[in-house]
Amino acid sequence: MAQIHTHYDNLKVARNAPPEVIRAAYKTLSQKFHPDRNPGNAEATRIMAIINTSYEVLSDPDKRQEHDLWVAQQERASANATKSDNQAQQSNTLMRRNCASCARETEHDAKGYCVVCGRNAAASAAYLNLKSHKTRTGRAGVIAHVLRNWLLYGIATFFVWIWATDKPSTPPPGPKPYQENPASPVRPEYVRPSTAPNGQPWPVSASYVGGYKRLHSGGLSTVTVDNSRNDSDVFVKLVSLDSAQAYPVRQFYIPAFGSFTLNKITAGSYDIRYRDLGNGGLSRSEAFTLEEIQTYDGVQYSNITMTLYKVQNGNMQTYGLSEAEF
Template sequence: MAKIHTHYDNLKVARGAPQEVVRAAYKALSQKYHPDKNQGDEKAARIMAIVNTAYNILSDPVRRREHDEWIAAEEWEVEWLESSGDEGHREGGTRVRGENWESPPPAPRPRRRLLRDPRWWLGLLGGMAVGAVCVLVLLQPRVLPAALAFSGKEQAAALTSIPNPDPDAWASPAGAKAPSVKTLAVTQLLVPPRQPECDTDLATPEAPNGEPWPEQSGYVPGYPLGNSGREMTVVVDNSANPTPVFVKIVDLERRSNVRHAYVLGNGTLTIDGLAAGKYEVRYQNVVGSAARSECANRTRRADAGF
């Protein structure tokens, strides 16, 4: 069967490798490709960014399980295409994307498998139910909560641009032409306080793309800005959390990241200029320099057997 390039390949470990092996492989590759040891080497910087991304995913149990599910879906698709004699439509039957250092993006699941998956039908029915609720909300002067957060290693909040109705629009005199109503959906995400965790938080001095973390709260350099518009604003309130957070806003319909931001500990950032749509906000604590030193000391003590 054709090979599928995964984050395990990027870290040069087996798929069932324990966390200790994953961490050791990351340390070895970091020492080899770190920008401080390869100044001016664009290839080393790109490899280091891919290694950072692979480690951030494989070191998190939730994100690693999602990656394993993606691998299983891809292998099922390749196996089905090869058994049906249609592998020629997938670049000669290979699933290796480019050279060995390649970050595997999530791919849509095969349509035939989706139609047989009862979860797909449940999701379809759930989407229809949510649409009906949204219609009822827009027909009445009420607003549903726009953000729901759940606890876990990877924190997330689902956002839907349900605009607030202008109360002045309902006070027009009888017979007068109703004024046009311009609305802006504003969603606030409250980040709870949490102590840094060396095994799951981002403990690198650079962002996953290899760029240094900003000195102030704002967008992380090097990432594109997508879904530009004027219909939605997201306020990330990290004032209760002493640790900085790395924030990603994901377009749920296109399954793509449209914003990457960095919010200082005990700080707040307003992310505006978003088009109307359905989004999910994912955030992860960023270990500061002092905490990074403590994490490094813990790792050294663990390696030494203390």
């Protein structure tokens, strides 16, 4: 099936990408191919026009829905065309004839090979005739050999019988210890912690948790974490991914139906990791990049909003997380 090129491919995002990811991808590509940064580059101008068109479609919910329907129709049409071509090719190259190996009528390709057993029709018949002849000859020779040497075979059989029966019997092993209805391992029940992991009390409103250092604070970018769709408090970490080992740079608390904005974040790669304080569940977001780009009229910096949902695949893509990764 032919690959359908879409506006998602132009912005290098997945087809189920949320609006925030599409917006971030557009900003990254436009900063790379903007004519102001590529003066006199006709190819960059052409690519920028494509990027603008794709973002115009994917940023509008109605246009994006129409585009998704068009992609689905094109892929179905391509799949049906491929299936029809394959069936036509197969019907043109196969013929039915008797197969000696299968002992019935089967389909054969243009070279005479059976599609069921894989044998050539002529070779299969010759093989069966040769096999039948060898079988008859071999059986007659074995019977004649045994009759000529029956005494030797009888003595050998007697000694084998003596050896097999003249052994002390070994009692069967006793039964293994048995336990009826063994108890299943009990998982500890989650209990909401009364304080933060460092022993500090939880803030009364959305705020940084006391006692933790605030790192990567020399930038201009902002990240807003929106918990307004949840009825559970969350303990959240902004984690840096630029080093060989990920580490938290901001740790904060957001009550149910609240939100919190992190300011002055240094440019780099990050993700959001959080614990639902209602049930103890751990999740993390997709990685994202904060950028600061010097332009002729100042500095362009990132301003991202990420919404937490109870369900997977909400406003942002989330993944399960182990205690060691939190």
